[in-house]
Amino acid sequence: MAMTMLRSLHREIFRYSQLETQNETQAETGWKLVHGDVFRSPSNPGLLCAFAGSGVQLFGTLLITVVFEFLGFFSSMTSAGVRNAMLLTWVLMGLFAGYTSSRLSKMFNTGSEWKHITLTTAILFPGFAFVIFQFLNNLLYNEKSSATIPSTTMCSLVLLWFCVAPPLVYVGGYLGFKKPAIEPPVEINKTLRKIPKQAWYTSTVFAILIGSIFPFATILVEFFFGLIFFWYHKFYRGFGFLLITFVLLVVACAEIPIVLCYYQLRSGNYKWWWRSFLTSGCSAVYLFLYATFFFTKIAIVKPVSAMLYFGHMLVVSYAFFLLTGTIGFFSCFFFTSIRPGDEILVKVNDLTSIKTQIPYSYYSLPFCKPDIQVDNAPTLWRFLLGDRQQRSPFLFEMKVPKTCQIVCRVFVGEKEAKELIEKVENQYRVNMALDNLPLTIPIRRIDESGFFYQHGYHIGVIGRYAGEEYNRYFIHNHLSFLVKYERDLDTGASRIVAFETKPFSIKHKFEAQWNGVNTRLSTCDANANKFISASDSPQEIRVGEEIIFTYDVSFQDSEIKWASRWDAYLSTADDQARWFSIVNSLVTLLVLSVAMATTMLRSLHREIFRYSLLETTQSETQAETRWKLVHGDVFRPPSNSGLLCAFAGSGVQLFGTLLITVAFEFLGFFSPMNPAGVRNFMILTWVLMGLFAGYTSSCLYKMFKNGSEWKHVTLTTAFLFPGFALVIYLILNDLLEYEKSSAAVPNSLMFVLVMSSCITWPLVYVGGYLGFKKTAIEPPVEINETPRKIPKQKCCAQLSCTFAAIPPPSQPSN
Known part of the structure; x- marks a missing residue:
């Protein structure tokens, strides 16, 4: 499948690159034709969000339980410990279920319905399971079985679930809704495109029938042993096999929907949301059919016993549907790449200082502000850390270099001058980010072995002119940005791998009248295509001064791989x-x-x-x-x-x-x-x-x-x-x-x-x-009824706790 897809993609990308010189309408065929409709919201988005959230909850529960089983945390003599661990993990994973469903609902623009979607997520699987198990419990009660759960215990379990599980799901939903909405990589067309008539082999029914076979075939043997373990009361020991089978199941559920989704988009059908879920999720139908076949091989004759069997298999099949469908759904959620000319957003973070350790907002100082200043919706802990990213006034376009771009002009009053000088004295630094990469200044090491990186840049510097005895304060009002990117030779897409800058202090001048960002500066020329590398006349912070903020941006093709772009930031000299x-x-x-x-x-x-x-x-x-x-x-x-x-x-x-x-x-x-x-x-x-x-x-x-x-x-x-x-x-x-x-x-x-x-x-x-x-x-020996008198202790024995708390020397001298 990988070879087929790669060859097909390579041919189409080559054809599109050849057609770029021709009419654009001729080039837009196949999957490129529907790119503006791919991220259109599906029908019944709330139910899909609840399905995905419940699937994430089950996926985390099964993964954690299987890993702990494999590591030997549970005894093979008792299955109750495994069930209790699964139940506890499932309750705690409700936080991630609510977060997932709420994030998806916000992407689908469901508005304030996230509360209803979160509630649906909280009861979607447990509600179905409770109805089935309550029905089976009534059957066991009529049969006077010892497996019957008393009504008081059942009520206690329901009450415990109601007090813990739904609140966790709701907290996760609240956190997910407060996060910024997931933005589609392309703009959605306003007009709905008509889907052409599909061939029989690209129909939804055919894709579900064929695609759901592979996940079921992956777990068939292990499912057989699981049925034997459960219904024949055997000891299950193959936890290593179970872990391997689970990994294979994830791979099968991921790659099949990806392939089918790709060919679906090629045929002009952009309704992939539900189809990606059902393609792998309907393997639960095969699972239930095999369970029915297995029922014919076991010696169950009583109708009540048969109902117990099929009731349990219904719950297992429903859980398998949610699990496999969620894996297939998220596997089709591809990461996006940036194309030349696309706008990339630079964000500013707080001002930080190692001298004061008190962060301040970037816009608390007289810096330029964008026309639309939008805060990223901060989470609770981003508030606790003072980490409030905001939109910056710097506008970048991928692979489009710019020189001497004017941002704004600021007049310095007494209050502004005092604040700037205070921040310069305390060595505050400006922090920015591009594509989740922090802005850095590369500094060559003393031994010339490479570079180390400083986060952010100083607001300004302290200096003095020759012959003067008092300090002056200069602001960095010009930034020379360098964006390094990795280019994909096959697709032509680019991914940002580094974000660097060099700050300068320049006293800008202009001869004509001020015309905003279109003003022609005499200190640098926006049309000269020449980047600033030095400054002879720095911009001083002084009352009555006007400060003109400018920037350059250049792009450089880099050999750094996108997967290893953090290596340079994380490498330290003190290893x-x-x-x-x-x-x-x-x-x-x-x-x-x-x-x-x-x-x-x-x-x-x-x-x-x-x-x-x-x-x-x-x-x-x-x-x-x-x-x-x-x-x-x-x-x-x-x-x-x-x-x-x-x-x-x-x-x-x-x-x-x-x-x-x-x-x-x-x-x-x-x-x-x-x-x-x-x-x-x-x-x-x-x-x-x-x-x-x-x-x-x-x-x-x-x-x-x-x-x-x-x-x-x-x-x-x-x-x-x-x-x-x-x-x-x-x-x-x-x-x-x-x-x-x-x-x-x-x-x-x-x-x-x-x-x-x-x-x-x-x-x-x-x-x-x-x-x-x-x-x-129980203590290993019997405790005496009369406490024995403790003899007088030596001085060294009384100080034993103090000496024991002293750690051995391990810190090397600087």
Whole structure:
């Protein structure tokens, strides 16, 4: 399929390039004819969004469960652990389900219907499954089966789902709706193009019948073993095979809709949204048909048993429909490329300084503003980080160089001069981005081995003229941009791989009257095609001055690949020092571990040998000395045991959050351009890890005291760390608001942040309830009724905690 598509694409692209010199109408044939209708909204967009959101939820649930199964986190002796893990993961994945459906609905311009679409997403699969399982539960109740779920338990499950799952889906929907709408890569035609008559082999029915066979064939054997495992009550051990089968299923569900969608567009049919979903999703029909065939091979004779079988298979087939359809749908969502002459948007970010660490908005200073100043809809964490990207006044066209382009003219008053001078003194830098690449200044290393990159450019510089003793302040009012791009030789498309600049301070002059951006400057010529490389007359920041802002932009073909465009930004010069630090720490810890192990083994060996000799010569009371003397008091509950349990639960929560985040960061799930994504993921993981925090604190408390105060301990666990952090951040936010920083969080968003903790508390409480219902941890020895008096300790023993907290030296000297 790949060879067929590549050959076909190559022929068509070559033909289109040959026809560029002829009439454009002749060139627009095949898939190029319908490019203005491809991204037209489908029929029933709300239902498609809900299907896609539910499919994402099921995809994440199955992927996480299969990976954890493969890693051996579950015992093959019990399937209940797997089901519980799947249920919990599915509930938590509701956040991504709501986010996906809401983002798609905003792209389809459904308006305020995102709330209804989010609600549909929340109940689309669980509602169907609940109706089926409630019907089957009634059948089991009539048969007086032990598998019947009591009504109280069923109501508790529904209530638990209603309190946790829909709120998570709604939060995800809200976050997705607040994001900027996904813009189509081409403009949609105002007039609907008529679809020509299709050949039988390009019809929707034929595509669904043929395309859905391959995903089903991929999982046929593994599905057979799954049926045996479930209905014959066997042990399932092939989790490695299951993981491989899942990967093959994803590949099959992705490539088949892509190929069929390509040939569909070639035939002039642009209605691909639903077709891409159904092409792979209808493999669930084959799945259910095979399940019907398998039913004839098993010894089920009672009608109730048959209804149980087909009820379960209906739920499995419906889930398979949503899963495979979503994979096919998103696989047809191709990435876009930029063509010569297309406008590319430069965005400005906040002003930052390493001296003050307080960010400010770019437009808080007297800089040029675009005609239409549109903020990117900021997420909650972009507000917390002061990361508010806005449209810039710089207009680029791909591969179209420009010289000495006037942006605007600004008159400097007393207030403006004071603000500019203050920012120059504090070394504030301007941050911009193009195609999610940060603006950088390349600086050659001292050893001439290459370049390192500084993010952004300074607002201005401090200097003085010869013979003067006081400083002057100069502003960088001319920017010379360089955009590097990678060119695809086959398609002619271009992708941006680097965004660089060189700032200059130039006191621009003009002879005639000011005519806006069309003014002819005497310091540079827009028609000369000559870029500025130096300046002899800098622009000083002074009251009464007029500052003319200009820019150049040039484009350079680069050998940098688009996939590796971040390598230059992420390469650092201190890798050797960091490796030295890691090796130093490993060696130090290894030496300490060997020394401690040797000391403890020798000490234990001597004492055990001495106790064995004393058993034959002395009484048992005389033999009990040192650590053997206190074995009956080792597991005595400590003072303030509730606080210790809360500390341990919060530590488990933070440990899991850090471990999962670092693992996902290492696997490359986050973009270095968006550090807010890492922080958002950390807070989400921290919220979800509240379940384990409550479980840990409750289990420890039950071991210490078999009382009913586990609720207070759980509540303390839920508030211990977030309460302290909230107080600190509220104080810092007030300080930022006083400084009029862009990092100050509005009261409305701070309220949303506080209300998001309403998801954490129920999870911590559920974890605490599960932990308290578990059997208490039994100490290995019986605890003495009378506490033994602790002898007077040596000074070194009292300071052991202090010495243990001192880390080994691992930081190399600069």
